[in-house]
Each structure stands twice: as C-alpha cells, then as structure tokens.
Amino acid sequence: MAAADPSLSSAPMPLPDSLARLDALHLRRDEPAALEEAHQLAAAALKAAPSDYGTLWRAARVRFTESDQRARSAPSARAWERKRTTCPASHRGQPG
Numbered sequence: 110m111a112a113a114d115p116s117l118s119s120a121p122m123p124l125p126d127s128l129a130r131l132d133a134l135h136l137r138r139d140e141p142a143a144l145e146e147a148h149q150l151a152a153a154a155l156k157a158a159p160s161d162y163g164t165l166w167r168a169a170r171v172r173f174t175e176s177d178q179r180a181r182s183a184p185s186a187r188a189w190e191r192k193r194t195t196c197p198a199s200h201r202g203q204p205g
Contacts, residue, residue, distance in 0.1 A: 127154045131167040
C-alpha cells in the first residue's frame with residue numbers, strides 16, 4: 110500500500126517540517142492558495158511552539174505578507190483621490 114500524503118492527515122506536522130513548508134510557501138506568496146495555507150500552517154505552528162524563534166519569525170513573515178497583499182490590492186485611484194481632496198490647490202500646481 111502506498112504511503113499517505115502527510116499534508117492530508119489530520120495529525121499535526123512536526124515543527125521542523127512545518128517551518129520548512131512555510132519557507133517553501135513563502136516562495137509562492139503571491140498565490141492566494143499558498144498564502145492561505147501558510148496562514149493556517151503558521152497558526153498551527155504557533156499553537157505547537159508559541160515561544161520558538163523560528164516559528165515566531167515565520168508567523169510574522171506570513172502576517173506581513175498578508176498585510177502587504179492587502180496594501181497592494183488597494184486601488185491606486187483611491188489613494189490619488191485622497192491626495193487630491195486633502196492637498197490644497199497651491200500644492201497641486203494650481204493657483205491658490
């Protein structure tokens with residue numbers, strides 16, 4: 110009988126394997142499915158080892174990547190509109 114895929118089992122992954130998987134997922138961080146898997150895996154790793162430096166570092170990297178993705182997805186037009194409405198006319202090169 111073939112060995113079962115470890116990613117499909119409900120048993121938690123050993124910490125070194127989890128950290129290696131998080132590193133591999135980081136290389137594909139622009140893919141929504143990879144980022145979601147990294148989020149879930151980081152949460153599980155934090156439960157298993159809440160004081161481990163490697164776990165904390167990788168979980169922080171996942172959180173940063175999530176925040177960066179949200180920032181990059183915000184339309185630049187909205188930022189431009191905010192600048193246009195908050196800056197005085199004299200700062201936009203128009204007579205005051």
